[in-house]
Amino acid sequence: MGRWEPNARGRLAEAALQLYSEHGYEQTTVAEIARRAGLTERTFFRHYADKREVLFGGSDELRERFVQAVTDAPPSAAPIDVLAAALDAASGLFTERRAHARRRQAVIVANAELLERELIKLSSLSAALADTLRRRGVAEPAASLTAEAGVAVFKVGFERWIADAETREMAQVMRETLDELKAVTAGG
Amino acid sequence: MGRWEPNARGRLAEAALQLYSEHGYEQTTVAEIARRAGLTERTFFRHYADKREVLFGGSDELRERFVQAVTDAPPSAAPIDVLAAALDAASGLFTERRAHARRRQAVIVANAELLERELIKLSSLSAALADTLRRRGVAEPAASLTAEAGVAVFKVGFERWIADAETREMAQVMRETLDELKAVTAGG
DNA sequence: TACGTGATGACAGTGACTGACATCGAGTGT
DNA sequence: ACACTCGATGTCAGTCACTGTCATCACGTA
Structure with missing residues (x-):
């Protein structure tokens, strides 16, 4: 057995989500989170930049999934179809995680x-999407608008x-939502 | 002459924008802002909820302008046309203010x-827009998507x-940007 | 066996923000 | 004139998020 219990970062994240759920974000101190994880306040800040960041450990993975899907799309695909593929790929991250997503979203x-x-995490996602679209040759402002529209659909x-x-899969909901956006912007 | 110099709130906002521009947001303390405005730190927090809010005094006005335009649109207008009218109305707030907008945006x-x-101010704007659209009879998720699309175009x-x-008016830029969004979501 | 390393602890500090109470000039009524 | 209220501000003590610095100590390695 090592000197320290393993997965300090994960323990902090779980302790934070519990405490934010039980007592609210503002009523929870970082010292309490650290204590529940068996660590000190100083160590909390070595793992997470601030008290909020502890809830957003998965945002990099989400952004990478989006960007990868855009990169992998066939070069001939129109931006809106690339977006559809990216939403579909991102949805894969959430299968079997609806309960956890609900718990976390309620706190947020x-x-x-x-x-x-x-x-700001979603804004960073939008910026990464726009950048990847530009690399595909999509001009401005189409790239930024497509990215913003994609994040809007995701939200x-x-x-x-x-x-x-529990009826519908996330991917299906995303497809329906994107179709609704198309209908709205078409003036229908 | 009154007991205090007038417009304490405005003086704080101007002092903050100056100091944030000169030395950066993080390097500026609230005590410094208050001192430049001839007040104390405690009084700063009586006028603004926190150190960031001092830059966002005009966001309520922007939201109201948007909401008013949506409310005033003819009942028969499609959501996307209502949006166009709202963007046009909001642009009116910025005429003759490009220099100030640039200065503020650079800090932000x-x-x-x-x-x-x-x-989060733009998110609040989106929520207000969606709410107003719903009152016009627009169903979900069309109302939320229209609102999010409108904010995306605005951004x-x-x-x-x-x-x-200095060539183009903001209203013109907004019209062009909305047209770009329509083109993108149409698959063009 | 000595040494370097990485994760952690200990501790002092800064600054954002809050609550409680004091101050005082201006208006208001008598 | 006088008392009385009121609103904007000042003063002060306190909490907590966050940071810099140095110490500790098991583990791996030469």
Whole structure:
């Protein structure tokens, strides 16, 4: 057995989600999170840049999944179809994770600071998407607009998937939501 | 002459923008802002909820302008046309203010915390837009998607307007950007 | 066996933000 | 004139997020 219990980072994330759920984000101190994880406050800040970041450990993976899908799409595909493929690929990350997503989202929407962090993560996702589209030869402002539209669909679709019963897969919800966006922007 | 210099709130906002521009957001303390405005730190927090909010005094006005335009649109108008009218109305707030907008935006994009605040203000704008569209009878998820698309156009259009020389009016840029979004989502 | 390394602990500090109470000039009524 | 209220501000003590610095100590390696 090593000197320390393994997976300090994961223990901190789990302790934080528990405490934020039980007592609320603002009422929880970093010292409490660290204590529940069997660590000190100083060590918390060695693993996470701030008190909010501990809930967003998976955002890099989501962005990479999106970017990979855009990169892998056939060169001939139109931006909107590339977007559809990316939404489909990203949805794969959430299968079997609806319960956890609900728990985490409930904490986030209950606090403005956490919502801010969520929004900047999505903004970073949008920037990465736009950049990847540009590398495919999509010009501005089409690249940025496609990326923003994609994130809009993801946001709205994610909320609907969370709110739904267990019937529909996330990928299906995303496809329906993208179709709705197309209908709206077409003036229908 | 009154007991205090008038417009304490405005003085704080101007002092903050100056100091954030000169030394950066993080390097500026609230005590410094208050001192330059001839007030104390405690009084700063009576006018603004936190160190970021001092840059966002105009966001309520922007949201109201958007909402008013949506409310005033003819009942028969399609959501996407309502959106176009709202973007046009909102652009009116920025005429003759390009220099100030540039200065403020430069400060905001230079700091992640300020960017987070900007994003949640735009998110609040999107929520208000969606709510107003729903009152017009637009169903979900069309209402939320239209609102998100509108904010996306505003974001992209605003950046382009800022980056542009003085040639085009903001309203014109917004119209062009909305047309680009339509083209992209149509698969063109 | 000595030494370097990496994760952690200990501790002091800064600055954002809050709560409680004091101050004082201006208006208001008598 | 006088008392009385009121609103904007000042003062002060306190909490907590976050940082810099140095110490510790098991583990691997030469």
